[in-house]
Amino acid sequence: MQTVKIVVTGPFSSGKTEFIQSISEIDVVSTERKISLESEKIKNATTVAMDFGRITIDKELVLYMFGTPGQRRFDFMWEILSEGMLGFIVMVDSARPETFREARYILETFRAYAPTPYVVTANKQDLDDAWDLEDMRFALRLDPKIKLLPCVAHDKNSVKKILLELLYTILAEMEAK
């Protein structure tokens, strides 16, 4: 029996918990705790530890999905989380450009810990004020080789698609080596 993991990271409130919840076969276990920082009062609960979801692949293989907390003061977790992961997903809230810089910072930090494949998702594409993908790619200064994928985290098919894209990327990088 083997276990592998995929990490879902991204700024505060970008939709990480929602994403894992949509596809996990178990209820996502997460610690939502009230936070009090003024700047973070967009919603009244945030993930302080992390989310934990799973998909049983077959009798011998289980995939775990871990969602990181969305705040910088939890940086120390990334190193531990990044160990032994297949790849990671950076969630960005398309409607909150003020978080793009943070997304970039997270992306860079995570990459430094783990040189593993990743994709970036432009989440909350269903919102009216969501940015277009091209504009986001530009704002996030993403390399053209990196996939930037539209997403609506509460839509299972959308989440499936992102996971598959990440897996294709992982395969492709294996081929390239």
Place this chain on the structure above:
Amino acid sequence: MALKGNLRDFTITQLLNLVNLACKTGTLVVEGPADVAKITFREGKLIYAQLDHLDNSLAGILRRSKKISSRQYSILSERAANMNDKELGILLINAGYLSQFDIIESLQQYFVGIVRQLFTWVEGVFHFEVNSLQPFDKIPVRMDLENLIIEGSRQLREWEQLQQEIPSLDMSLKFSDRPGINIRNVNLSVEEWRVVYYVNPKNTMRQIAKATKLNDLEIRRIVYSLLQAGLVEVIRPREQTVTTQPRAFPKTNKPEQKSLINRIIDRIRAI
């Protein structure tokens, strides 16, 4: 003979029992690794308790027991800053904010909470200061010790059982390989989460406890519940390897890796 010693030789429950039977008056001071607790008794009854690192003021206690709001708390901390607990209590009662019952109830809950916390301390030294009472400005209550002693002995039994279940903290944890059926409804507490997140064959339970600031009893209790939920397994610690570049696929070759990814792809497509 001075009543002092080590918690390893004498448990809190035994101490309470002694205070109760001998109808002692005085303050039991317990110095644990992380905090100092002071529990005051009068003629064998609990009248006061405090933990040095907590806000033991009446306003703080009332806020934590939700008898006053955070807003009221900040107003009080500002306007009644030089009032002591007794004066503040009288003010709150006279102003019709709270009844005497509310205040006493909050204090009792708070003091019992501290004693309960003490039950989890396995390490520390104690001494009993005969006839020393609570600080003069603090409001004393009066509570029988019997129920607490019963609770304490129950905990002691739990502690002994946990030590049998998890004899050594020098073992590590790993996520369970078998997809447990009972995992579906796991609902983890904040503490459990903190432990889950350090689960790794390289970290011993002792290291996890240290990192999460849990004591020996607490870590065992949490690990035990995670074991029960089928989430983790106890294993021998893996050699600490310092890797700067963590590998995504330990001990697998390329065709195997590909087949693994393809299996995941097939499964996700089918969802």
